[in-house]
């Protein structure tokens with residue numbers, strides 16, 4: 001079990017805003033719209049997207065290439081701003097925060113997992129995992145046992161000293177997962193985390209995400225175009241041309257690949 005809770009009392013940037021009507025909602029998108037301006041042409045990447053992620057859920061957003069998944073994840077994590085609509089993260093409406101405040105929210109409340117791992121090549125696995133703590137100015141000595149626990153969680157206890165180029169793709173992604181959880185974030189956002197892996201390494205990553213969610217009460221939002229990956233989630237939200245077009249699940253049992261593929265066929269995804 002991961003324990004770095006001593007800092008949690010400092011996380012509330014605007015304490016008066018943290019009392020939401022639905023306290024179990026970790027992340028909420030309301031009418032989120034994103035339009036990119038390409039010269040004289042407007043590209044509508046997201047159109048009035050609404051959804052909600054509850055504490056402890058593993059939610060997949062499923063959609064074909066170009067449906068707006070990465071755009072959505074960037075907005076949800078405060079890496080970019082919507083053209084219209086509101087994103088509320090851990091009770092804080094992002095539109096009401098300054099850039100500096102959003103940076104702090106992102107650093108302390110959100111973990112990111114990307115398709116290509118995004119590890120720093122000159123750092124060891126252990127140092128990569130610790131990086132969010134270092135950036136946050138926290139003393140590493142205090143967290144040595146915590147990082148050991150994370151290396152253990154991702155089955156890399158004997159690889160802590162290895163650099164990324166000394167690890168397989170699946171192992172690198174497991175380091176990235178440990179890094180995403182090091183700050184005990186409110187939510188982990190994963191963009192096609194198995195997109196660069198063979199099916200066996202990919203399955204191990206998805207199993208690890210699901211286990212982390214169940215055993216550590218973590219909250220995970222994963223975007224993917226792969227029905228197999230989506231089948232590991234408790235709930236699946238379908239995105240097409242920047243719009244939410246269908247929901248599946250919410251029964252805590254996940255969804256079969258067949259059920260997901262049926263929806264995709266029906267929606268012509």
Ligand SMILES: Nc1ncnc2c1ncn2[C@@H]1O[C@H](COP(=O)(O)OP(=O)(O)O)[C@@H](O)[C@H]1O
Nearest residue numbers: 036038043045064065066067068069070071072
């Ligand atoms: N920075 C950008 N500038 C202009 N158009 C973009 C930009 N990022 C994404 N888009 C467009 O927005 C749409 C959604 O893209 P994206 O979110 O990357 O989809 P996905 O991750 O589902 O493949 C696509 O039509 C894409 O071309």
Ligand SMILES: [Mg+2]
Nearest residue numbers: 069070071191
């Ligand atoms: Mg993408």
